[in-house]
Amino acid sequence: MDLNRLISMIVNRVIGRVVNLGISKGMDMASRRGKPAxxxxxxxxxxxDAAREAAKRARKAAQITRRLGR
Structure with missing residues (x-):
């Protein structure tokens, strides 16, 4: 395997996790309307809490939809 491809795979994984973390934090902030906890x-x-649960259900629905599309 090429070293460039290996580095690219690792970087893509790290970036994916960071983006997911940022999205989760942003949804949490939006559900609290910008107020501190x-x-x-x-x-x-x-x-x-209800907004967080709705976002969780939406993620599950998107996941199921992707699986059905395969």
């Missing part, structure tokens, strides 16, 4: 009222916390 300590400043949330119980109603805001409940709504943020």
């Amino acid at each position: 300590g400043d949330l009222t119980p109603a805001d916390r409940q709504q943020a």
Whole structure:
């Protein structure tokens, strides 16, 4: 295997993980509407949890759709 190809594979994996982490953090921030976690009222916390669950269901639905498309 070529060294350039090996380095490219490793870099692509690292970049993929970093991008996924950034997306997760961004969705979490959006579900809290930009407020810090300590400043949330119980109603805001409940709504943020519901938004997180909705995002989780959307990810699962996308995963299932991709599997059906194969």
